[in-house]
Amino acid sequence: MLSIKNLKASVEGKEILKGLDLEVKAGEVHAIMGPNGSGKSTLASVLTGKENYEVTGGQALFEGKDLLDLSPEDRAREGVFLAFQYPVEIPGVSNINFLKTALNEIRNYKGLPNLEAKEFLKLLKEKQKLLEFDAALANRSLNEGFSGGEKKRNEIFQLAMLDPKLAILDETDSGLDIDALRIVSRGVNKLRNGKNAFIIITHYQRLLEYIVPDYVHVLYKGQIVKSGTKDLALELEEKGYDWLKEDSKETEAADIMLPR
Amino acid sequence: MENRITQINSSLYDQCIADYEVRSSLFAAEAPEVGAARAKAIGHFKQLGFPSTKVEDWKYTNLVPVLKENFELEQDEDILSVKDAVIAKSKIDLLDCYHIVLVNGKYRADLSDAVNVEGVYLSSITDAAARPAFKQHFGRYIDLEKFHFAAANTALFRNGLFIEVKRNTVVEKPLHLIHITTADAPTYFQPRQLFVLGTSASISIIESYGTDTNGAPVFINHVAEIVVQENAQMQHFYIQAGDQHARYVHHTEVYQQANSLYNNYKASFPGTSLWRNNLNVALDGENVESHLYGLYLAGGQQIVDNHTIVDHRKPHCNSNELYKGVMKDDSAGVFNGKIFVRKDAQKTNAFQQNNNMILGKKAVVDSKPQLEIFADDVKCSHGSTMGQFNPDALFYLKSRGIGEEKARALLIHAFAYDVTEKIPIPEVQSHINALIEQGLK
Ligand SMILES: Nc1ncnc2c1ncn2[C@@H]1O[C@H](COP(=O)(O)OP(=O)(O)O)[C@@H](O)[C@H]1O
Numbered sequence: 001m002l003s004i005k006n007l008k009a010s011v012e013g014k015e016i017l018k019g020l021d022l023e024v025k026a027g028e029v030h031a032i033m034g035p036n037g038s039g040k041s042t043l044a045s046v047l048t049g050k051e052n053y054e055v056t057g058g059q060a061l062f063e064g065k066d067l068l069d070l071s072p073e074d075r076a077r078e079g080v081f082l083a084f085q086y087p088v089e090i091p092g093v094s095n096i097n098f099l100k101t102a103l104n105e106i107r108n109y110k111g112l113p114n115l116e117a118k119e120f121l122k123l124l125k126e127k128q129k130l131l132e133f134d135a136a137l138a139n140r141s142l143n144e145g146f147s148g149g150e151k152k153r154n155e156i157f158q159l160a161m162l163d164p165k166l167a168i169l170d171e172t173d174s175g176l177d178i179d180a181l182r183i184v185s186r187g188v189n190k191l192r193n194g195k196n197a198f199i200i201i202t203h204y205q206r207l208l209e210y211i212v213p214d215y216v217h218v219l220y221k222g223q224i225v226k227s228g229t230k231d232l233a234l235e236l237e238e239k240g241y242d243w244l245k246e247d248s249k250e251t252e253a254a255d256i257m258l259p260r
Numbered sequence: 261m262e263n264r265i266t267q268i269n270s271s272l273y274d275q276c277i278a279d280y281e282v283r284s285s286l287f288a289a290e291a292p293e294v295g296a297a298r299a300k301a302i303g304h305f306k307q308l309g310f311p312s313t314k315v316e317d318w319k320y321t322n323l324v325p326v327l328k329e330n331f332e333l334e335q336d337e338d339i340l341s342v343k344d345a346v347i348a349k350s351k352i353d354l355l356d357c358y359h360i361v362l363v364n365g366k367y368r369a370d371l372s373d374a375v376n377v378e379g380v381y382l383s384s385i386t387d388a389a390a391r392p393a394f395k396q397h398f399g400r401y402i403d404l405e406k407f408h409f410a411a412a413n414t415a416l417f418r419n420g421l422f423i424e425v426k427r428n429t430v431v432e433k434p435l436h437l438i439h440i441t442t443a444d445a446p447t448y449f450q451p452r453q454l455f456v457l458g459t460s461a462s463i464s465i466i467e468s469y470g471t472d473t474n475g476a477p478v479f480i481n482h483v484a485e486i487v488v489q490e491n492a493q494m495q496h497f498y499i500q501a502g503d504q505h506a507r508y509v510h511h512t513e514v515y516q517q518a519n520s521l522y523n524n525y526k527a528s529f530p531g532t533s534l535w536r537n538n539l540n541v542a543l544d545g546e547n548v549e550s551h552l553y554g555l556y557l558a559g560g561q562q563i564v565d566n567h568t569i570v571d572h573r574k575p576h577c578n579s580n581e582l583y584k585g586v587m588k589d590d591s592a593g594v595f596n597g598k599i600f601v602r603k604d605a606q607k608t609n610a611f612q613q614n615n616n617m618i619l620g621k622k623a624v625v626d627s628k629p630q631l632e633i634f635a636d637d638v639k640c641s642h643g644s645t646m647g648q649f650n651p652d653a654l655f656y657l658k659s660r661g662i663g664e665e666k667a668r669a670l671l672i673h674a675f676a677y678d679v680t681e682k683i684p685i686p687e688v689q690s691h692i693n694a695l696i697e698q699g700l701k
C-alpha cells in the first residue's frame with residue numbers, strides 16, 4: 001500500500017528525514033517509536049503534504065501512485081489520513097459541516113454523489129457510538145475549546161467517518177486518560193480490516209497493548225534504525241532509547257544502513 | 261464654495277444650492293419643523309460642501325472620481341414601474357415579514373404589504389408631517405455641522421419613509437424594507453427616513469438595497485434617524501448588496517433613551533462601487549444597551565467605509581461593537597470607530613473590535629478605533645487586527661480531503677461567524693450566509 005524508499009526531507013534548510021525506508025501492506029499495523037525530535041511528526045507531515053516540508057530525495061508510493069506529487073487534499077481523497085499530534089482549533093466551522101464537506105469532497109473525487117442527509121446522519125450516529133464520542137462535541141465548532149483528550153478523540157472520530165485506507169496516528173495516546181485510550185483503541189481495532197493499514201506513532205508501549213502492531217520501528221535522527229515485532233516496543237519501554245543511540249552512532253560511523 | 265481645500269468643486273454642489281433656491285417656495289407648505297431644519301441645513305451645507313480627502317473623516321475615501329460622473333439631481337417623479345425580478349432579488353427566502361418597497365426613496369404602498377398592526381403607523385415622510393411624533397423628532401439628532409451629506413439630505417430630501425411604533429406595541433413580524441433605485445441617467449438621490457419607537461415598543465426592521473439603472477451610475481445619499489424611547493427594543497438589519505453602478509453614502513443616527521436596546525447588524529457584499537456608512541448611536545439614558553455588528557465582504561475595486569460613533573452620555577450603559585472585514589481583489593476598506601464616554605457616563609462598558617482578513621494582494625484596510633473617555637469608572641477596550649488565512653487551519657481542512665477553494669470558503673465563513681451567529685432571525689442569517697457564499701466566488 002505504502003512504499004517509502006530513501007526518503008529525505010528538510011524544513012527550513014535543515015535535513016530532518018535522512019533516508020527513510022518503510023513498507024506498509026494492506027491489513028498491517030506499524031508502530032513508529034522514537035525519542036522527541038527524531039522526525040516522527042515530520043514523516044507524517046511529509047506524507048500528507050504539509051507545506052514548508054521539502055522533499056530532497058527518495059520516494060513514497062501509495063497504491064502505486066507517487067504520493068509526493070499529489071496535493072494534500074488529493075492525498076486525503078486517495079485514502080491517506082493523519083490524526084494530528086496537535087489538532088487545530090477552527091472556531092466557526094462546525095464539526096458536522098466540516099465532516100459532511102470532507103466526506104462529500106472525497107466521494108466526489110471518486111465519482112460518487114453527495115451523501116444524502118439521512119445517510120450522513122446514520123453514519124454519524126454509528127461512528128459516534130463506536131467511539132463513544134459525545135454528540136455535544138460533534139455539534140460544536142471544530143476542536144474549539146476541546147480538551148487535549150477530546151481533540152484526540154475527535155481525530156479518531158473523523159478517521160472513523162472518513163474511512164481511509166491508510167491512517168497515521170501521531171501520538172494519539174498523549175492526552176488520553178486510560179478509559180479514553182481503551183475506547184479509542186477499541187474503536188481503531190473495530191475499524192481494522194484486511195484492506196486498510198495503520199501507522200501508529202507513539203512514545204509509549206501502553207497504546208500498543210491495545211492496538212497490537214505487526215511491526216515496530218524505531219525512528220532516530222531521521223532514519224529507521226531498528227525494526228522488529230511488538231516485543232521491540234517492550235524492550236524500548238524497559239531500556240529507553242539510549243542503547244539505540246549508541247548503536248546508531250556506531251552505524252553512522254560505519255556508514256551502514258540498518259536492515260529493517 | 262466656502263473652502264477650496266476641504267471641499268470638492270463639482271457641478272453637483274452648484275445644483276444642490278440652486279435646487280434649494282428653486283424649491284424654497286414649496287418648502288413653505290411643509291411642516292414648519294421641516295422648513296426650519298432645511299434652512300439650517302442648507303447653511304451648513306454651503307459651509308461644508310462635498311468633503312475632499314483633506315477632511316479627516318474622508319481621508320481614505322476620495323469622492324473626486326465619484327463626483328465627476330455628471331450626476332443630476334433627482335426630480336419629482338411619476339410613479340415608476342419596477343420589475344418584479346428587481347424586487348424579488350432582495351427578498352429573503354422563507355421569511356415571514358411585511359415587505360415595504362421604496363422606489364427612489366418613495367414609499368410605494370402599491371408594491372408593499374399592508375401593515376395592519378394596531379399601534380404601527382407607516383407612511384411616506386410627506387404624509388407624516390402632521391403627526392406629533394414626526395414633528396417632535398424630525399431632524400433633531402444629527403450634527404449637521406459635521407456631516408456634509410446629512411446636511412445636504414436634510415436641506416434637499418424629496419422622499420422618504422416614516423414609521424412610528426406606538427407605546428407598548430410589539431410588532432411580531434419583521435418589516436423588510438426594500439430600497440430600489442432606478443434611473444436611466446446619472447442621478448443623485450437623497451432619500452430620508454425617520455423611525456420612532458415609543459416607550460416599550462419593539463420591532464425588527466430589515467433593509468435591503470437594489471438597483472435597476474440600465475448601466476447609469478446612481479449616487480444615493482441616504483439618511484435615517486431612529487429614536488428608541490424608554491425600554492423600547494429595535495433589531496435593525498442592513499443587507500447591503502447591489503451592482504457596481506451604485507454608490508451609497510448612508511447615514512444612520514440613532515438616539516436611545518433609558519433602558520432601551522438597539523442592535524444593528526450590517527452586512528455588505530461585493531458589487532456596489534462605494535459604501536460609506538455613518539452609524540452614530542447616542543446612549544442618552546441609563547441602562548441603555550447597543551450592539552453594532554458589521555460584516556463587510558469586499559471585492560473588485562469596491563470601497564467600503566464604515567464610520568461609527570458610540571456616544572455614552574449617561575451612566576450604566578453597555579455598548580459592544582464588532583466589525584469584521586474580508587477584503588478580496590483590489591478592494592479598499594475603512595473602519596473608523598469612535599467611542600465617547602462622557603463625564604457623566606460612569607460604569608460604562610464599551611467594547612469595540614475590528615478584525616480583517618486581507619485576501620487580495622492589492623486590498624487594503626485603514627482601521628482606526630478611537631476611544632475618548634472623560635469618566636473614570638468605566639470598562640472600555642478596543643482593537644483591530646489584520647490577517648490572512650491561518651496556514652495550519654487551511655492544511656488541516658485539506659488533509660481531510662477538502663479542496664483549496666472550499667477550505668478557504670469554510671475559513672471565511674468561520675471568520676464571519678462571530679458576526680453571523682449573532683443574527684437573531686434564522687432566515688436572515690441563512691440569507692446572509694448565502695450572500696457570503698456568492699460573494700466569495
Ligand atoms: N516546521 C518546522 N520548522 C522548523 N523545525 C521543525 C519544524 N518541524 C519540525 N522541525 C524540527 O524537526 C525535528 C523533528 O521534529 P518532529 O518531526 O516534530 O519530531 P518528533 O515528532 O519525532 O518529536 C525537530 O528538531 C524539530 O525541531
Ligand SMILES: [Mg+2]
Nearest residue numbers: 040041042085
Ligand atoms: Mg511529534
